[in-house]
Amino acid sequence: MMDTIKTTQTAITSKHLFLRAAAGAETERPPVWLMRQAGRILPQYRALRAKFPDFKVFVKTPEAAAEATIQPVDELGVDAAIIFSDILVVPEAMGLDYEMIEAKGPRFPKVIENQGDVDVLLSGSEAAEQLVYVYEALKITKAALADRVPLIGFAGAPWTIFAYMIEGSGSKTFSKARRMLYVDPVLSHMLLQKITDTTIAYLKHQVAAGADLLQLFDSWAGELPPAHYRAFAVPYLRQICAAIPEVPKTVFAKGAWFALEDLAELPCQVIGLDWNISPEYAKKATGGSKVLQGNLDPCNLYADAATIKKETKAMLQAFGGKHIANLGHGVYPDTPLDGVRVFVDTVRES
Numbered sequence: 124m125m126d127t128i129k130t131t132q133t134a135i136t137s138k139h140l141f142l143r144a145a146a147g148a149e150t151e152r153p154p155v156w157l158m159r160q161a162g163r164i165l166p167q168y169r170a171l172r173a174k175f176p177d178f179k180v181f182v183k184t185p186e187a188a189a190e191a192t193i194q195p196v197d198e199l200g201v202d203a204a205i206i207f208s209d210i211l212v213v214p215e216a217m218g219l220d221y222e223m224i225e226a227k228g229p230r231f232p233k234v235i236e237n238q239g240d241v242d243v244l245l246s247g248s249e250a251a252e253q254l255v256y257v258y259e260a261l262k263i264t265k266a267a268l269a270d271r272v273p274l275i276g277f278a279g280a281p282w283t284i285f286a287y288m289i290e291g292s293g294s295k296t297f298s299k300a301r302r303m304l305y306v307d308p309v310l311s312h313m314l315l316q317k318i319t320d321t322t323i324a325y326l327k328h329q330v331a332a333g334a335d336l337l338q339l340f341d342s343w344a345g346e347l348p349p350a351h352y353r354a355f356a357v358p359y360l361r362q363i364c365a366a367i368p369e370v371p372k373t374v375f376a377k378g379a380w381f382a383l384e385d386l387a388e389l390p391c392q393v394i395g396l397d398w399n400i401s402p403e404y405a406k407k408a409t410g411g412s413k414v415l416q417g418n419l420d421p422c423n424l425y426a427d428a429a430t431i432k433k434e435t436k437a438m439l440q441a442f443g444g445k446h447i448a449n450l451g452h453g454v455y456p457d458t459p460l461d462g463v464r465v466f467v468d469t470v471r472e473s
């Protein structure tokens with residue numbers, strides 16, 4: 124508790140708009156950044172990406188990862204950088220290898236099916252030691268940013284990583300991962316705990332390497348019934364948030380409007396919102412206890428400039444403070460850059 128108070132006080136006096144806002148301070152305007160801003164939309168990113176036939180080699184090249192991280196800061200004028208990496212480096216470090224298939228997404232050749240599969244996984248600091256290339260990328264980025272904007276570190280939330288490890292890829296139903304929670308809750312908790320221990324060790328290294336704030340991406344939160352989200356997701360999010368008092372934390376649980384009251388009790392400072400949640404509803408459900416981040420529909424950025432401006436202003440007004448402007452999910456790869464610029468500039472001029 125004392126640590127959290129100290130973290131919050133340090134952030135409130137920060138010179139950085141983003142960190143002051145994350146700490147709940149009143150700010151002259153909301154800070155703005157975009158989930159998945161590193162990669163996807165910039166021509167500079169595509170040029171850099173073209174040098175690496177394999178996404179995983181790119182991720183494991185710290186200088187290139189640092190460059191991809193800084194590109195959107197230079198090009199768009201966002202108020203924070205997010206380290207270029209992926210949530211799937213964690214299962215890989217635990218011993219479950221993945222492939223990134225061009226234009227399709229990730230695939231795990233082998234998946235977790237039974238106790239034996241869980242037993243052989245590395246966890247905690249032993250697994251986190253495999254991720255030195257991420258810490259190197261953070262250090263290089265931090266030095267190159269020269270304190271222009273804060274640097275966000277991140278990890279997948281345990282339930283989302285669990286889902287990939289069981290399914291082996293994205294899924295329409297996530298029925299294999301959801302099935303596991305019913306047929307073997309004991310094994311499920313064992314795997315979730317191993318992921319959690321690894322994530323804590325990993326994120327502590329990220330902070331030591333220069334991450335100023337940590338975001339947990341629970342991309343598949345909306346697949347679970349509320350009782351299962353409460354039993355199999357929230358306790359692990361709580362462990363992670365509580366284990367790292369040194370920096371502010373953001374929890375982005377996509378589709379989990381039903382869990383906002385639970386999320387509001389986590390020892391984190393910021394709750395990320397997807398576009399299915401109205402700012403009014405989110406403010407009520409979280410009782411004003413958290414800073415809210417989000418939540419413009421990413422598809423709004425395909426509209427004409429006047430529409431983007433109008434919708435962005437309406438969003439800012441609806442949140443009315445204690446807010447970090449962002450989209451409700453990652454920016455889509457074919458989003459026109461001009462649309463992104465209108466969004467960022469509208470917030471900056473507010």
Ligand code: CP3
Binds near residue numbers: 205206227229293
């Ligand atoms: O926010 C950022 O820009 C930082 C970098 C970042 C990437 N992935 C780079 C990436 C972050 C924060 C992620 C998180 C991530 N990865 C999530 C959680 C956020 C979300 O979108 O819900 C998830 C579910 C993944 C898993 C993943 N990685 C998928 C499904 C894919 C394929 C499709 C895609 O582009 O999202 C990836 C690949 C990936 N991760 C790319 C990038 C830039 C595209 C690879 C390429 O350039 O070919």
